Amino acid sequence: MNRCLLSLSAAVALGTSASAWAQPPADLSLQPVITSGTVSGATGLRHAGDGSGRLFVLEQGGNLKIIQNGVVLAPTFLTLNASTPGGFTGGGESGLLGVAFHPQFASNRKFYVNYTDGNGDTRIVEYQASDSNPNVADLGTRRQLMLIAQPDWNHNGGNLLFGPDGYLYIGMGDGGGNGGTGAGRSQALNSLLGKMLRIDVDGSAANAHACGGTGTLPYAIPSDNPFANGGGCAEIAYIGLRNPWRWSFDRVTGDLYIGDVGQNAIEEVDFVAADQLNQIHNFGWKCYEASNVYTNCSGGMAYPHVLPIMQYPRSQGYSITGGYMYRGPIQGLRGTYIFGDYGSRKIFFANKVGTSWTFSEWGTAQSGGITSFGEDEEGNVYVVRSGGVAITRFTSTDIKPIVHTVTPTVIGPGGSIDPSVPQEVEEGDTVSFEILADPHFVIDEVSGCGGVLSGTTWTTGPIDADCEVVAVFMPDADVIFYDGFEDSPL
Numbered sequence: 032m033n034r035c036l037l038s039l040s041a042a043v044a045l046g047t048s049a050s051a052w053a054q055p056p057a058d059l060s061l062q063p064v065i066t067s068g069t070v071s072g073a074t075g076l077r078h079a080g081d082g083s084g085r086l087f088v089l090e091q092g093g094n095l096k097i098i099q100n101g102v103v104l105a106p107t108f109l110t111l112n113a114s115t116p117g118g119f120t121g122g123g124e125s126g127l128l129g130v131a132f133h134p135q136f137a138s139n140r141k142f143y144v145n146y147t148d149g150n151g152d153t154r155i156v157e158y159q160a161s162d163s164n165p166n167v168a169d170l171g172t173r174r175q176l177m178l179i180a181q182p183d184w185n186h187n188g189g190n191l192l193f194g195p196d197g198y199l200y201i202g203m204g205d206g207g208g209n210g211g212t213g214a215g216r217s218q219a220l221n222s223l224l225g226k227m228l229r230i231d232v233d234g235s236a237a238n239a240h241a242c243g244g245t246g247t248l249p250y251a252i253p254s255d256n257p258f259a260n261g262g263g264c265a266e267i268a269y270i271g272l273r274n275p276w277r278w279s280f281d282r283v284t285g286d287l288y289i290g291d292v293g294q295n296a297i298e299e300v301d302f303v304a305a306d307q308l309n310q311i312h313n314f315g316w317k318c319y320e321a322s323n324v325y326t327n328c329s330g331g332m333a334y335p336h337v338l339p340i341m342q343y344p345r346s347q348g349y350s351i352t353g354g355y356m357y358r359g360p361i362q363g364l365r366g367t368y369i370f371g372d373y374g375s376r377k378i379f380f381a382n383k384v385g386t387s388w389t390f391s392e393w394g395t396a397q398s399g400g401i402t403s404f405g406e407d408e409e410g411n412v413y414v415v416r417s418g419g420v421a422i423t424r425f426t427s428t429d430i431k432p433i434v435h436t437v438t439p440t441v442i443g444p445g446g447s448i449d450p451s452v453p454q455e456v457e458e459g460d461t462v463s464f465e466i467l468a469d470p471h472f473v474i475d476e477v478s479g480c481g482g483v484l485s486g487t488t489w490t491t492g493p494i495d496a497d498c499e500v501v502a503v504f505m506p507d508a509d510v511i512f513y514d515g516f517e518d519s520p521l
Contacts, residue, residue: 055380055393056363056429061414064422068103070096073421074189075277076405076413077130081137082493083165086407088415088422091126093119095144097166098422109158109168111146116173118149124207125151128189133232134197140165143176143199143232145191153179153187155201157232176232176250177243179223183207186274194229194308195285198253200268201228202275202289205316217271217316218332220263225316227275227289229256229268229308240265257311269303270334271314277353277403281305282410283496289314290353290370291339297321298351299339300370300381300388312337341381341388348372352401359410362431369412369425371401378414409459433458437480437491438499445472445504456494463490466502475505 064086075089086098093111097104111119111127120126129145136142140160148154159172181187186204194200205217205225217225223242230243234251241248242264252265259265278289285305291314293299299321301314311334315321318328321342343351354370368381368390376397381390399416406412410433414423434455439448446468456462466474466487477484479500481492489500 054363055367056361056427058429059361059364059393059425059427061394061397061420061423062426063420064101064413064424065098065103066101068096068098068105070098070103070421072126072417073402073415074126074128074417075130075403076415076422077132078405078407079132079136079142080134080408081132082408084408085166086405086413086422087130087132089127089130089403091128091417092121093127093146095127095130095168104166106167108160108166109144111144113149115148116175117154117178120147120149120151124185124187128187129191129202131191131193131199134193136160140169141232142168143191145189145201147181147187148178151184152181153177153203155179155191174249176230177201179203179243181206182224188272188275190275190277192278192280194280194287195305196253196308197231197233198229199232199250200287201230202272202278203228204274204276205272215317215328217273218313218318218328220258220267220270220333223264223266225270225272226264226267227269227272228266229253230266238265242266253309255309257309268308269312269314271312271316271318271332271336272301273316273320275301275353276351279353279355279404279406281356282358282406283356286356288353288356288368288370290351291316292350294320294325295345297323297342297344298348298372300341300351300353300368301337302340314339341390343390347392348375348377350374350400352403354404355406355412357410357412357425358433359406359412359425360430360433361425361427363427363429364412364425365433369404371404371414373400373402373417376401435494436497437462437494438497439464440499440501442501442503445469445506446474446502448500448502456491458495459493461491461493463488464500465489468504468507471507472504473507475503477502 070088072091074091077087088096094107095109097108125147127146131143133141155177157174158168161167161169185207188202188204190202216222231251236251237247238252240261252259274292287303289301313334315336350373352371357364357367371378378393379390380393399419402417403415436453438453449465477489480498482489
């Protein structure tokens, strides 16, 4: 395997805790997913987080299809075309480019798409799944959030995802053109292009510093956005991006990994730690292409350059496709960041070793450019290709259940929890505890792990991380205590 090592000094500052070098199992392979039906021009794959096991596949031409148990369902979940309000443009770097499901999709049925309209401009639109048929979108629920003018046909970005903070993140390319950014849009704080945006879809409010519209917006600006109170477009989270085509959040840590497509020399992976999601990051374009100076930016940059955690030259590929930190059932892949390259069709496995990241090519290039990676509710990772076998999943016999620890805790006197010791629970399972009040005490409050109290039994929600069940007791108000006169009738 061709192994590359990045030794940028910034890797120390940007990295999370060191992880051991993972060894992919010898029998690791890619298994075709579709057993019936077809997808064409696939650009992405998502799960809805609703426990249905469905996979939603984007087709660049405007279809959002569902795969369930290997079968491509009919009719299509959502179709965008010339009849869609504002029209639709597909082909090149345009089309249906991204989809994100609301964290409460199971109850509110809301999802969001990123596509280019008839003028080639970016639209971010909310729809809801039908309340009578969950496998079909209700076109009557359409609500447009953003319309962002695009100066050229390329570098549209397209990805959008909800972060661990519940906000919608939107990756915007620099708008294309010769050399990428004619007027330096990625560094311009009054432009939404070349940025990562961060908005609250559950609110609507006016913000004088917003660049996505005037008056009351169909979204709210998170109060901790870097420019929420001025100095730049209020929607901006990070600047200095060229074309952040695919990126993702680590489902365990909440860290953000961004694959940003290079100009003519270097591809890069950028990083934002979970506890810095609300802090401005400048990834350098077009003053820098990865760690290399691209053009002399007279007057400097408004914010210092944050170096990538990984980069590679044109000998490795020429259009990076960001992927996922693997947290699924294959033991030898856990803690490995999987990404690829559309042009070279190579897949890379990356791990942090000490304070630096190393990555290796895995397998052999297959037909069809790698347009995206996807993740299901169990943490399995999928490869999405524009041709050949469109959707494949990493598979191996090296399967070991993911186990999380549920810790019972009693605050103060008055009772206990049974069992009283931490419980090891497989991911996706639930566990129950008996909340036992002592004589003359009652249960005051129980919380944690997404649980529900029925009588004296606390049953958690499906476990997807270590968590704590906390019980608090209080004296029973119906018990009368006699100060030294236990036999008194008064």
